[in-house]
Amino acid sequence: MNKTILHIDMNAYFASVEQACNPALRGKPIAVCGEIAKGSKYPRTIITTSSYEARALGVKGIMSIPEAKAVCPGLILVAGNMDKYIDVSLKIQKILLSFTDTVEVFSIDECFMDVTDILKFHGDAKTIAKEIKTRIKSELGLMCSVGIAPNKLLAKLGSDMKKPDGLTEIKEEDIPSVLENLPIEDLCGIGSHLQEKLNRLGIKTAKGLGDASINLLTNRFGFIGYALKQMGQGIDHSPVKLYNAHDAVKSVGHSHTLTQDTWDLDVVKAYMLMLCEKVGTRLRQYKMAGKTVSLVVRYADFETYGRQKSLGEYIKTGNEIYNAAFSLWKEKFKFDKAVRLLGVSISNLMPDDGQQYLMENMRKQLVITKTVDEINTKYGEFTVKPSAVITAEKFGILNRCGIMSKRLIK
Numbered sequence: 001m002n003k004t005i006l007h008i009d010m011n012a013y014f015a016s017v018e019q020a021c022n023p024a025l026r027g028k029p030i031a032v033c034g035e036i037a038k039g040s041k042y043p044r045t046i047i048t049t050s051s052y053e054a055r056a057l058g059v060k061g062i063m064s065i066p067e068a069k070a071v072c073p074g075l076i077l078v079a080g081n082m083d084k085y086i087d088v089s090l091k092i093q094k095i096l097l098s099f100t101d102t103v104e105v106f107s108i109d110e111c112f113m114d115v116t117d118i119l120k121f122h123g124d125a126k127t128i129a130k131e132i133k134t135r136i137k138s139e140l141g142l143m144c145s146v147g148i149a150p151n152k153l154l155a156k157l158g159s160d161m162k163k164p165d166g167l168t169e170i171k172e173e174d175i176p177s178v179l180e181n182l183p184i185e186d187l188c189g190i191g192s193h194l195q196e197k198l199n200r201l202g203i204k205t206a207k208g209l210g211d212a213s214i215n216l217l218t219n220r221f222g223f224i225g226y227a228l229k230q231m232g233q234g235i236d237h238s239p240v241k242l243y244n245a246h247d248a249v250k251s252v253g254h255s256h257t258l259t260q261d262t263w264d265l266d267v268v269k270a271y272m273l274m275l276c277e278k279v280g281t282r283l284r285q286y287k288m289a290g291k292t293v294s295l296v297v298r299y300a301d302f303e304t305y306g307r308q309k310s311l312g313e314y315i316k317t318g319n320e321i322y323n324a325a326f327s328l329w330k331e332k333f334k335f336d337k338a339v340r341l342l343g344v345s346i347s348n349l350m351p352d353d354g355q356q357y358l359m360e361n362m363r364k365q366l367v368i369t370k371t372v373d374e375i376n377t378k379y380g381e382f383t384v385k386p387s388a389v390i391t392a393e394k395f396g397i398l399n400r401c402g403i404m405s406k407r408l409i410k
């Protein structure tokens with residue numbers, strides 16, 4: 001049976017969220033980047049997203065800050081806030097889920113939807129796409145591009161064709177002309193390495209890939225050769241996964257580059273606890289509990305180590321995650337160099353319906369955590385916080401926009 005798939009791709013996502021939250025930034029060239037340490041001129045990272053106003057003035061995606069400032073002296077730098085972007089992302093997903101459960105989250109700002117079964121309620125796919133665009137615009141103040149096609153590969157291609165605010169439908173009969181001169185690197189899944197290898201075989205367009213001999217492709221790429229040929233022909237049988245499929249979220253993690261490298265164990269501990277609190281909050285939002293905790297440490301010389309441990313039971317509070325992360329730190333990491341970045345994540349997840357928390361003492365801890373969550377949801381993130389989080393804030397780690405976003409977007 002023919003399917004109708006949508007791909008929803010948010011435009012200049014991080015920058016647009018910042019502009020939606022802060023009217024002072026609207027219509028201005030802005031760039032989202034890492035945090036800016038007190039007293040320093042520029043942050044220590046590159047630009048992650050720039051607004052369309054900045055792009056019009058020559059700012060490009062992966063420029064360093066000094067490069068971007070050189071082409072656009074009036075560029076406004078905004079410290080990124082991943083929590084805020086995840087928060088808005090969940091709100092976008094909520095809008096999509098009001099249409100159908102067949103919503104697959106592809107990245108923080110992209111989703112696939114299979115609307116085949118709901119076409120009859122709306123007339124056609126374009127009507128659904130327009131309604132989604134209108135709701136995302138009116139409820140969240142954000143623009144997106146939507147691709148409509150018979151499969152995921154082509155829907156993604158479609159959403160890429162017009163930005164910002166695009167709506168592109170690729171019908172069955174359009175497929176040959178779309179693929180004819182399409183550079184292979186425009187196909188989702190063909191990265192720069194693969195592109196180079198294919199180019200060396202003389203394959204430059206999707207049509208060229210679709211027409212290539214299967215022997216050539218399998219000799220060069222093994223079994224992937226079959227998939228490549230199909231991609232070149234615009235064929236993709238992969239289904240859009242159900243939103244609630246258990247593998248929707250495989251792990252939950254947070255990491256941050258410190259605003260300055262540190263030798264101070266108290267700062268490391270405070271910072272780690274803050275990350276664990278964030279991971280715990282997110283985990284509970286997903287209604288999950290996890291069993292494997294990972295800690296990543298990057299030192300001042302950029303050497304990076306990751307270690308993990310699996311626990312005998314499922315956990316979900318910031319404190320439990322911190323206990324595991326800090327014991328990893330003590331057991332597996334040396335503090336012989338200054339620390340630049342910390343990351344904490346939890347994996348080996350299972351849906352958590354509260355059943356495994358029947359023991360009274362654990363329940364008490366959860367009641368406290370839940371109350372803290374409720375207060376934070378109502379009055380802003382980290383209104384109530386462990387004392388170590390306050391230390392982390394003093395060190396300039398937390399940024400304050402998260403609170404604003406929650407209030408404005410609600």
Ligand SMILES: [Mg+2]
Nearest residue numbers: 009010011109
């Ligand atoms: Mg995007």
